[in-house]
Amino acid sequence: MTLRFAEKLRDLVGGVDVVLSDIWGVVHNGLEAFPEACEALHTFRKQGGTVILITNAPRPADSVQRQLRKLHVADDIYDAIVSSGDLTRHFVADHPGRKVFWLGPERDNSIYRGLDPVLAPLPEADYIVCTGLMDDETESAEDYRGMMMQARERELTLICANPDIVVERGDRLIYCAGAIAELYRELGGEVIFYGKPHRPIYERAMELAAERRGQPPQLSRVLAIGDSVRTDLAGAHNFGIDCLFVTRGIHAEDFEGIDQLDPASVKELFGHPPRALTRELRW
Missing domain, CATH: 3.40.50.1000 (HAD superfamily/HAD-like)
Structure with a gap:
């Protein structure tokens, strides 16, 4: 057509x-x-x-x-x-007491409002919640390859709270959580995506x-x-x-x-x- x-x-x-x-x-x-x-x-x-x-x-x-x-x-x-x-919050709420390694910028902390999650470093975590890159102005998913390899060795599930690879910010394209999630999946890690598609x-x-x-x-x-x-x-x-x-x-x-x-x-x-x-x- x-x-x-x-x-x-x-x-x-x-x-x-x-x-x-x-x-x-x-x-x-x-x-x-x-x-x-x-x-x-x-x-x-x-x-x-x-x-x-x-x-x-x-x-x-x-x-x-x-x-x-x-x-x-x-x-x-x-x-x-x-x-x-919101959908990621439901997952966290349904897994009380499980230790969460949070990967994302501080501005996303509202995702945990009222949930009181048990936040932990990667070596102690039961799963990962990824809301984005720590510094999306300068970083790409490749900066997290080493971290994702460590997570894969521990067979951690990664919850992706934003499946977008990139978004516009003004006239630039900025990497999102989906870029890290796709890298983790390529490394053989388990990913649960919340959001489109x-x-x-x-x-x-x-x-x-x-x-x-x-x-x-x-x-x-x-x-x-x-x-x-x-x-x-x-x-x-x-x-x-x-x-x-x-x-x-x-x-x-x-x-x-x-x-x-x-x-x-x-x-x-x-x-x-x-x-x-x-x-x-x-x-």
Whole structure:
């Protein structure tokens, strides 16, 4: 199939009741909000639609909301937030007394709020929770190869609280927890992923959508929006819903100067094609 760019969200949501929208890369770039994207989601809601923000942020939903407010993203553009951090919290809560080696920056400490986990150094830990790199401004997953080899020798399970490999921060790409998790998996380690493209985060989003609408939405009337082939597009396809793919995000260079994609290019870039492409979300 040949894929062309859709200019407006309103041209795609005639039969859509629920939008599951990515945040980072669609609503903001980590430094500033995208006003037209916010207005598009707000308008969809005003016309009776339900918007669930679905994010691989390794923090609880209320922490994500505080970050959105700091970026001047209004609460009224969405009905609820589902984060990979919330799902990771459930795992920690279900394993009381187990010793956790936490790998991630201090800013992610809200993932443990109210849980009182037993934090321990790697040689004493029962499992690992990875929320990110300690210094994502300067490091890559390779800086953790030695640590991951030690973890593999101890046969520790790594809980990945953010399956993203990279995200935008302004005009740069920053490595995320998913990069370390994939390295650990390559070394033969066991990884449990929470977040897109895995089913649990979509199932939770659909539960929240059903609560808001009073009944479970039909999958054929749900549209995912995202900017990552590996997480947003693959997750939507595996869950059985359409995806609007935003090209301004982490794949921006792949689409520079392109107005449409022929079938061969669609297969090469996506494998399973999205419903449509858009450079940026706007109503």
